[in-house]
Amino acid sequence: xxxxxxxxxxxxxxxxxxxxxxxxxxxxxxxxxxxxxxxxxxxxxxxxxxxxxxxxxxxxxxxxxxxxxxxxxxx
Numbered sequence: 363x364x365x366x367x368x369x370x371x372x373x374x375x376x377x378x379x380x381x382x383x384x385x386x387x388x389x390x391x392x393x394x395x396x397x398x399x400x401x402x403x404x405x406x407x408x409x410x411x412x413x414x415x416x417x418x419x420x421x422x423x424x425x426x427x428x429x430x431x432x433x434x435x436x437x
Contacts, residue, residue, distance in 0.1 A: 364398035364399055364400045364401070365398070365399045366396055366397070366398055366399070367396070367397055367398075367399055367415070368394050368395075368396050369394060369395045369396075369397070370393065370394060370395075371388070371393045371394060371395055371428065371429050371430065372393075372428060374417065374418050374419050374426050375414065375415050375416055375417055375418060376403065376405060376412045376413065376414050376415070376416040376418060377395055377397045377401065377403075377414030377415065378395050378428070378429060379405075379418065379426045379427055379428075379429070380427045380428065380429050381405060381406045381407045381425060381426070381427055382403050382404070382405055382406070382412065382414070383403050383404045383405075383406055384397070384401050384402060384403015384404070384412075384414050385397070385398070385401055385403065386401065386403075386414065388429055390430075393430070395429065397414045397415070398414075399415065400413075401413070401414035401415075402414065405424075407423070407424065407425045408423050408424070
């Protein structure tokens with residue numbers, strides 16, 4: 363069984379990006395993301411498999427976007 367990591371939502375890794383489609387749990391109240399340390403998912407921007415813990419700060423083709431909803435959105 364993989365260990366789980368609890369990460370602040372604003373940390374710039376794939377698992378905290380709204381464009382990453384992988385297995386994660388987001389606690390909106392605490393603003394944390396919980397992922398397995400070996401998780402992988404698809405980057406919807408780059409259309410490529412990326413590990414959840416991939417550091418995106420030096421990625422040229424990355425459009426990292428916070429998981430927090432845009433306050434101007436109305437539903």
